[in-house]
Amino acid sequence: MVLKTLSLTEPRIESNVLKYVVDDFISKAQEVLQAGSGSDNVADVGTVLGAITVGALSAAYAARAGNTGNFTNAFANPAVAPGSKLGVYTVTFLAATRFRVEDPDGIELGEGTTGVAFTNQLKFTITAGGTPAVVGDAADVTVTAAAVATRKLVPINFAATDGSQNAYAIALQKKIAPNGGSDQNILTVRRLACIDPNYLIWPAGATTNQMNAALAQLELNHIIQRPS
The missing domain is CATH 2.40.300.10 (Head decoration protein D)
Known part of the structure; x- marks a missing residue:
């Protein structure tokens, strides 16, 4: 338009x-x-x-039940950029080592690679486990704000x-x-x-x-x- x-x-x-x-x-x-x-x-x-x-924002990571891969996550400090949206962000694997991140409104924030820091509204590194991820494996990151x-x-x-x-x-x-x-x-x-x-x-x-x-x-x- x-x-x-x-x-x-x-x-x-x-x-x-x-x-x-x-x-x-x-x-x-x-x-x-x-x-x-x-x-x-x-x-x-x-x-x-x-x-x-x-004010302080915090993030909680949870891999979804039913995933094939046993990848893990480590947040940077801080884990969430100031002003980021509150709610559930999704991490979805597109390949064994590549994933996409979407914000709570479904807007894509970018793609990342295991072993490499993802830096956007969320800041974290996903590490591949002994069992590789498959397409569709996913995790949720819930961002909440402190009471103040x-x-x-x-x-x-x-x-x-x-x-x-x-x-x-x-x-x-x-x-x-x-x-x-x-x-x-x-x-x-x-x-x-x-x-x-x-x-x-x-x-x-x-x-x-x-x-x-x-x-x-x-x-x-x-x-x-x-x-x-």
Whole structure:
């Protein structure tokens, strides 16, 4: 899909972006816009936001019952990159020494090889056992957050590795979280809504492929698009 950017001569309002919600209480959320570090974090109505999980994340590995191979796993320290999604990641063998990793939403993070460190949102090394793996052997990695962990939002940053490279929500009001200042509360649309993608705000230099991938991530939360 080719997106067009529509400019506004008047201040942006919620109805520019948000065309329908199932229910205000369900579809919208009060979130936290993280204070800037090096520059202000600025969100306007329609800014696509990524999420960073602030606090300790942990990972638990479990090979699936019925596997042929007896491969083992060792996590790096830390095992999970800051801002990674919570939930169950899957490791699926494509050959005796090659595997694919998918995040909790089924998005592929990459392929890895036994004996070589896999470094992405998860950081681990799988070691082949005495019995080789076969196609379809698998393991689950469950990522959870400590009770003190919090989620903070920033404008989506496709070059980041802290979770803010993934589309999480869309801002419904203008807020500035100043550099070195305080976090700000911000109203967002999080799920079960219809939006006009032509009024979204993206980072400078965002490519069509990056924007389309982010829109696909939003659709996982049933934020669908109806262009004007």
